């Protein structure tokens with residue numbers, strides 16, 4: 001046991017000590033394991049965590065309930081806000097902060113919104129036309145407004161009322177004025193890097209910690225400096241290189257499914273881990289029944305990186321449209337515009353009980369995925385994350 005008051009040098013602590021979150025015992029004692037590096041101890045102490053475990057924010061697959069369950073069991077719960085309006089964000093943050101007094105993370109996308117291109121839209125609809133015909137549907141004439149909006153001042157206005165301990169970003173960082181606002185509240189700023197160059201860019205532009213997202217990861221690739229998938233590497237190839245290249249704490253993400261995986265990541269220098277797929281079938285996730293049944297299927301579950309559902313590369317279970325068009329197609333409009341024309345197909349097929357057009361986001365390592373409460377999953381991870389060599 002380590003007394004928080006004697007933990008030396010909070011390297012993450014450019015924040016008033018009054019902001020340090022109390023750990024789950026509500027005391028000033030931290031359940032840090034022997035062998036934890038100083039940076040892990042700092043992260044736990046700063047956020048009042050039992051272990052440096054971040055539940056990955058998963059837009060479309062969860063709301064505040066999953067975050068609460070993880071927070072209440074010693075990890076850092078995350079609220080994905082990429083698909084929330086300011087009003088919806090306010091409602092989710094109210095529910096989250098009423099249900100837990102622990103530290104939590106709120107996550108945003110920060111992509112540059114694309115300008116719709118009529119020719120690209122027409123070609124995309126043309127490619128999908130046979131599927132519309134098969135389902136007896138008319139092709140929508142105009143794209144509906146995009147469901148994923150980058151972090152902006154309206155969202156920041158809402159966030160300011162809650163001042164979360166951690167704010168994380170996907171696809172880089174927001175504009176300097178927005179980032180400065182978030183940092184002025186004392187929030188710890190995290191963002192995903194999929195290459196060493198992205199990690200260095202994040203360090204140079206104000207991130208407090210970097211999430212090294214390996215190619216195994218479920219959901220969208222956080223890539224933002226290059227769209228070349230050939231340059232993406234697996235977690236255990238990327239992680240040690242990022243650890244060497246930056247002075248910031250590095251969180252490992254992608255293919256980490258259990259405490260033993262977390263142990264391996266921290267042995268390679270990670271200050272913590274971020275796990276998403278492990279929670280997709282938790283009781284508290286909002287993952288649909290169709291998605292859950294595919295994730296838990298006894299058949300071989302193949303994943304691939306696809307741009308068909310949103311326009312950006314993201315990893316999910318291979319389904320019919322990915323097989324028939326190929327997971328990556330040059331006709332898909334820029335993120336997030338591809339969604340508008342494929343979403344009606346998804347809805348119609350799902351009504352028939354089919355996942356032909358459903359984005360079944362999932363990482364490569366589904367070996368430990370199970371239906372259980374998020375509290376049980378978290379405790380299980382923490383129980384098996386104890387063998388870090390001193």
Ligand SMILES: Cc1cc2nc3c(=O)[nH]c(=O)nc-3n(C[C@H](O)[C@H](O)[C@H](O)COP(=O)(O)O)c2cc1C
Nearest residue numbers: 056058059170217218219254255275276277361363
């Ligand atoms: C269903 C799903 C949705 C995701 N949505 C987000 C998101 O909204 N924001 C984000 O930063 N990362 C998102 N991710 C990526 C995770 O942050 C993380 O990189 C990934 O889950 C780690 O790999 P794993 O799934 O193998 O644990 C998502 C992942 C999944 C599986």
